[in-house]
Amino acid sequence: MKQINKYKKQEIAELLRLHAVQRQAIRRRLRAFAEVRRSSYFYEILYCLLTPQTSAANADKAVERLRELSFETQPIDPEPILRDGANYVRFHRVKSGYLFKLKEEFPRISAALRNGAPAVEIREWLVGNVKGLGLKEATHFLRNVGRNGGLTILDRHILRNLKRYGVIRSLPVSLSRKSYLAIEKRFITFSNDIGIPVDELDLLFWSMETGEIRK
DSSP, X not given: OXXXXXXXXXXXXXXXXXXXXXXXXXXXXXXXXXXXXGGGHHHHHHHHHXXXXXXXXXXXXXXXHHHHTTTTTSOOOXXXXXXXXXXXXXXXXXXXXXXXXXXXXXXXXXXXXXXXXXXXXXXXXXXXXXXXXXXXXXXXXXXXXXXXXXXXXXOHHHHHHHHHTTSSSSOXXXXXXXXXXXXXXXHHHHHHXXXXXXXXHHHHHHHHHHSOOOO
């Protein structure tokens, strides 16, 4: 990593202090992710399909409503729930299509998740086989079930902080596959350089932006 000037050193000292304060809460959250049962994987993927350009809180509410209605096994149209103002999900029509496809394909997806492959291989498989999952969403799912193996979720909260600490020079307008993997590599290097595990740094950045340590 490039040499950090005095101002950046001060910023990183503050980051290390915040991590020390939040560390136990962050680690509890990571342990909770690792304890998610396979029986919940369907709804964890569903959540990650809903979150793009939608608040995490609304996506979470929509998932809980669908879970209460046993969407995984019952013939339910999810679109009215996704467009409900109480938990509005953007692009609800397109995402409803993703959810129907997820139901159809989940037995095959579930089998793939049992094969014990490294996280990077599982992510590639998910991106190629689950409609609506990109690198970010697939990593989000793997993190939420404790299986991301140090891969990173490059959402806007993370990217803003990577720019703040000089890991990237500017915020990307969009993330191609090549850009995502290049920034992910820089994020992991930065994490190693400052001595905060990347999974913990991810949640620390999220909490700094939102005031919460959530999935």
